[in-house]
Amino acid sequence: MERHTTDSRVKGVSTGTTILAVKFRGGVLIGSDSRASIGGSYVASRVINKLIQVHDRIFCCIAGSLADAQAVTRAAKFQLSFHSVQMDSPPLVKAAASVLRELCYSNKEELQAGFITAGWDKKKGPQVYTVSLGGMLLSLPFTIGGSGSTYIYGYVDAKYKADMSREECLQFATNALALAMGRDNVSGGIIHLVVITEEGAEHIVIPGDKLPKFHDQ
Amino acid sequence: MALSYTVESPSPGFNFENSTRNVVFEALLNEGKSKAPSPLKTGTTIAGVVCKDGVVLGADTRATSSEVVADKMCAKIHHIAPNIYCCGAGTAADTKQMTDLLASNLSIFTMNSGRNPRVVMAMQILQDMLFRYRGQIGANLILGGVDCTGNHLYTVGPYGDMDKVQYLAMGSGDLAAMGILEDGFKPSMELESAKKLVRDAIHSGIMSDLGSGNNIDICVITRQGVDYIRPYEESAYKDK
Numbered sequence: 001m002e003r004h005t006t007d008s009r010v011k012g013v014s015t016g017t018t019i020l021a022v023k024f025r026g027g028v029l030i031g032s033d034s035r036a037s038i039g040g041s042y043v044a045s046r047v048i049n050k051l052i053q054v055h056d057r058i059f060c061c062i063a064g065s066l067a068d069a070q071a072v073t074r075a076a077k078f079q080l081s082f083h084s085v086q087m088d089s090p091p092l093v094k095a096a097a098s099v100l101r102e103l104c105y106s107n108k109e110e111l112q113a114g115f116i117t118a119g120w121d122k123k124k125g126p127q128v129y130t131v132s133l134g135g136m137l138l139s140l141p142f143t144i145g146g147s148g149s150t151y152i153y154g155y156v157d158a159k160y161k162a163d164m165s166r167e168e169c170l171q172f173a174t175n176a177l178a179l180a181m182g183r184d185n186v187s188g189g190i191i192h193l194v195v196i197t198e199e200g201a202e203h204i205v206i207p208g209d210k211l212p213k214f215h216d217q
Numbered sequence: 218m219a220l221s222y223t224v225e226s227p228s229p230g231f232n233f234e235n236s237t238r239n240v241v242f243e244a245l246l247n248e249g250k251s252k253a254p255s256p257l258k259t260g261t262t263i264a265g266v267v268c269k270d271g272v273v274l275g276a277d278t279r280a281t282s283s284e285v286v287a288d289k290m291c292a293k294i295h296h297i298a299p300n301i302y303c304c305g306a307g308t309a310a311d312t313k314q315m316t317d318l319l320a321s322n323l324s325i326f327t328m329n330s331g332r333n334p335r336v337v338m339a340m341q342i343l344q345d346m347l348f349r350y351r352g353q354i355g356a357n358l359i360l361g362g363v364d365c366t367g368n369h370l371y372t373v374g375p376y377g378d379m380d381k382v383q384y385l386a387m388g389s390g391d392l393a394a395m396g397i398l399e400d401g402f403k404p405s406m407e408l409e410s411a412k413k414l415v416r417d418a419i420h421s422g423i424m425s426d427l428g429s430g431n432n433i434d435i436c437v438i439t440r441q442g443v444d445y446i447r448p449y450e451e452s453a454y455k456d457k
Contacts, residue, residue: 011352012376036380045380067376071348074341110233110351 010065010112013037013044016186018148018177019061021118021128022160023141024169027197028126030118031173032061033148033181034189046189055080057201058096058119059194063146064133069113072103093119097129097137105135116145120196144176148184152176166195170204178211236351260428262390263293263304264398264418265359265370267383268411271439272361272368275415276304277390277423278448279430286430292447294436298323298334299443301362302436303343306388307375308355315356319343336362336369340379348377357387363438390422390429397421412437416449423452431455 010016016037021030032050037043050061052073058080062069076099080091083099097117104111115131130143142160144152156176164172174191181187191206263276280288295303295316303319305312319342323334340360347354352375361370372387373379384402386394397418406414412435422429432448432455 012374013378045382048380065376066378067348067352067374070344070378074344107233110236 013066014040014186015048015050015063015066015069015146016040016148016184017050017063017146018144018152018180018184018187019050019063019116019146020144020149020156020173020176021061021116021130021142022164022169022173023118023126023128024164024166026126027120027166027195028118028128029166029169029173029193029195030059030061030116031177031191031193032146033177033187034192035187036066037186040186043188048189049192051192051194051203052077053201054096054117055084055091055119057090057121057196058093058117059196059201060096060100060115060117061145062113062115064113065111068111069115072100072111072113072115075103076100090121092121092123093117093127093129094124094139097131097139100131101135101137104131104133108134114145116143118196120198125198126196144180146180146187148180148187151183152180155179170195174206175212179214181211182214233351235349235353239351239353260426261293261306261388262386262394262419262422262426262429263306263359263388264386264394264415264422265304265361265382265384266398266402266406266411266415267361267368267370268406268408270368270408271363271437272370273408273411273415274302274304274359274361274436274438275419275449276434277419277429278432278434279423279428280309281428289431290448292434294434294445294447296320296445297339297360298327298362300333300364300438301336301339301360302438302443302445303339303361304359304387306357306359306391311354311356312358315343315346315354315358318346333364335364335366336360336371337366340371340373343373344377344379347373347375352376359385359387361438363440368438386418386422388422388426388429390419390426393425394418394422408437408439412449420450 019032036045036048054077079099084091100115114133117129120126130138177191193204195202260281265274276293280291297303297320303316358373384398401414419433431452433450434447435449437444
């Protein structure tokens with residue numbers, strides 16, 4: 001897993017962020033904070049949604065330059081929609097991750113955006129993929145990304161269990177995001193979570209005052 | 218594309234030709250030891266608020282060229298479509314060109330498709346155009362309008378990033394104006410309260426920012442139509 005230390009060099013609005021995705025029993029959970037900053041000191045938006053739906057059961061979360069990430073996900077959404085019309089079936093999560101990887105790799109000189117793709121498909125069930133800045137694609141049981149992720153590697157490595165239940169997974173993700181938001185100045189705001197299963201996608205929002213507290217007086 | 222809304226259809230994928238061209242230009246200028254002319258900036262305060270019945274946009278009317286006020290009655294709220302208007306901050310030429318291009322594209326679209334444009338379409342065209350130029354076009358835009366899907370307010374930045382918001386201020390006076398908006402905004406406001414809030418926000422920008430000043434323009438867009446009040450309030454320091 002790579003470290004996102006390039007956020008301070010991002011020109012324009014950066015999502016200097018904390019994002020994660022975790023597989024659990026029967027589904028996948030994808031989550032992020034909600035802060036967009038400019039130059040590391042001005043919060044351009046405190047309620048931005050970094051979880052972008054690229055297909056019915058495939059979401060991706062964005063890190064890095066907001067403009068680049070939005071442009072790439074729009075192109076990916078179009079390509080996936082076209083692909084699913086051609087194939088007459090929903091795209092595989094791997095296909096979505098590949099589309100993002102292709103865009104990131106071919107334009108790596110110009111773009112500064114990283115993604116975590118997660119979703120559910122009929123072939124392999126719940127999956128999590130990460131596409132880094134330069135276009136590396138990895139499939140993992142769980143992954144974290146963004147500038148705030150550096151503060152929670154220890155926490156997620158220690159606390160992750162394979163085959164968690166939905167409630168355990170929600171608690172794990174909420175705690176991880178809250179801890180990262182507590183230490184990283186360019187992550188913050190509210191927590192956005194999306195739970196994707198065979199039934200569909202459910203969007204959960206945890207407002208700032210309902211975040212778990214850790215020794216915060 | 219089946220329904221071409223623009224005279225020139227961009228090819229699919231990304232096109233970074235202009236990036237390389239700009240790098241070459243910059244290198245040439247430095248070699249020739251000449252300075253590029255500094256662009257006219259609107260050093261501005263613009264604001265927009267979504268209210269119950271529509272969208273209210275506001276702007277000051279000062280255009281500056283370094284320390285001199287170049288235009289005391291500059292129009293910063295641009296017409297895009299009968300139901301969509303756009304405030305622009307940043308480089309005056311860039312915002313004017315972007316909004317004019319957008320307006321032309323949308324009117325061709327309306328003629329071709331027989332439908333009124335949606336605000337989200339206008340936003341996506343802007344986002345496309347600005348992203349293609351990688352931040353070289355200095356346009357910070359607040360796009361607002363009313364269409365069949367409701368009242369919408371979007372912001373598009375010079376790098377092509379966008380956000381859908383309920384209220385926002387942009388320009389050099391945005392910090393002062395945002396303070397007023399954060400304090401006074403409530404969801405589903407009445408039209409008159411929204412107009413007053415936007416006026417207060419622009420006024421605060423004018424008072425606290427040197428680059429903003431003169432009069433306040435307000436544009437009210439509702440399902441019934443558009444009320445472009447120019448000026449909504451004249452400067453207290455106008456020559457009598």
